[in-house]
Amino acid sequence: MQIKIKSLHYRYPETNFSLDIPDLTLSPGLICLVGQNGSGKSTLLKLLADLLPAGDAIKADGQTLSEYLASGRLSKIAYAFQDPNDQLFNSSVEKELAWSMKQAKLPEDEIARRTEAALKEFGLAEFRDLNPYDLSLSGKKLLTIASALVLDPEVCLLDEPLMSLDYPGRCLVTRLLEKRLAQGKTVIMITHDMDWLAENCQEVYAMSQGHLVYHGPVHQLFSDQELLDRLGLLPAKTWQLSQLLGLKPEVLSLK
Numbered sequence: 605m606q607i608k609i610k611s612l613h614y615r616y617p618e619t620n621f622s623l624d625i626p627d628l629t630l631s632p633g634l635i636c637l638v639g640q641n642g643s644g645k646s647t648l649l650k651l652l653a654d655l656l657p658a659g660d661a662i663k664a665d666g667q668t669l670s671e672y673l674a675s676g677r678l679s680k681i682a683y684a685f686q687d688p689n690d691q692l693f694n695s696s697v698e699k700e701l702a703w704s705m706k707q708a709k710l711p712e713d714e715i716a717r718r719t720e721a722a723l724k725e726f727g728l729a730e731f732r733d734l735n736p737y738d739l740s741l742s743g744k745k746l747l748t749i750a751s752a753l754v755l756d757p758e759v760c761l762l763d764e765p766l767m768s769l770d771y772p773g774r775c776l777v778t779r780l781l782e783k784r785l786a787q788g789k790t791v792i793m794i795t796h797d798m799d800w801l802a803e804n805c806q807e808v809y810a811m812s813q814g815h816l817v818y819h820g821p822v823h824q825l826f827s828d829q830e831l832l833d834r835l836g837l838l839p840a841k842t843w844q845l846s847q848l849l850g851l852k853p854e855v856l857s858l859k
């Protein structure tokens with residue numbers, strides 16, 4: 605699926621913050637969004653999820669998002685919130701996983717099959733009857749991601765999916781995202797983790813004050829000190845170490 609943005613302007617009624625994106629085409633693959641707190645990353649992701657109104661400024665395969673999703677395609681775009689507490693509301697882990705599939709009107713047996721598979725894949729099987737709020741923070745975060753991926757969406761919108769995850773959780777999410785990308789799907793995610801970005805992402809979009817100010821390879825972003833300062837970013841640790849050691853070209857990742 606291709607997503608096109610044209611003359612996107614959004615302003616929260618209560619604040620002065622506004623987001624402006626003149627022209628952008630998002631094709632399948634991994635798209636990472638970086639930038640300082642408050643630069644508008646989550647707002648853009650919510651607009652792409654149709655959680656905030658974009659009118660006809662965002663089109664999916666030529667239709668406005670609302671039209672696209674309304675025509676039996678609720679499972680095509682999935683979204684996972686940055687803060688699990690904003691997302692989780694069912695009385696058990698199992699019900700939480702099944703909820704989005706029920707909204708998308710998937711057949712009952714398919715919902716049951718996918719729920720079982722996700723419980724196993726995300727290491728949540730022993731917690732299936734637990735209230736999501738009784739999970740650890742990392743467990744809650746995994747559940748939000750599982751609830752999005754279980755839809756098998758064309759486009760997965762993930763707001764800081766690596767936040768609060770322990771190392772095995774981080775490896776699991778990385779592996780599952782790689783699997784989706786290998787299937788030709790789209791993953792659009794926000795991250796503050798420059799080490800992960802350097803290891804896993806080819807192209808990055810950077811936001812500042814509601815505008816996209818950079819789109820290009822990660823190594824080019826790390827090479828531009830003025831831009832890094834403007835974005836309030838530090839490059840990956842391997843890059844910083846290369847600079848300390850005077851290595852040229854700098855090492856992007858150990859992968």
Ligand SMILES: Nc1ncnc2c1ncn2[C@@H]1O[C@H](COP(=O)(O)OP(=O)(O)OP(=O)(O)O)[C@@H](O)[C@H]1O
Binds near residue numbers: 686
């Ligand atoms: N529901 C809302 N109502 C009013 N203003 C909001 C709302 N949500 C976010 N904002 C404001 O919009 C601006 C952009 O916020 P947004 O969450 O999109 O930034 P962000 O880049 O994702 O930040 P972070 O990295 O902290 O998540 C901020 O100034 C924020 O206070």
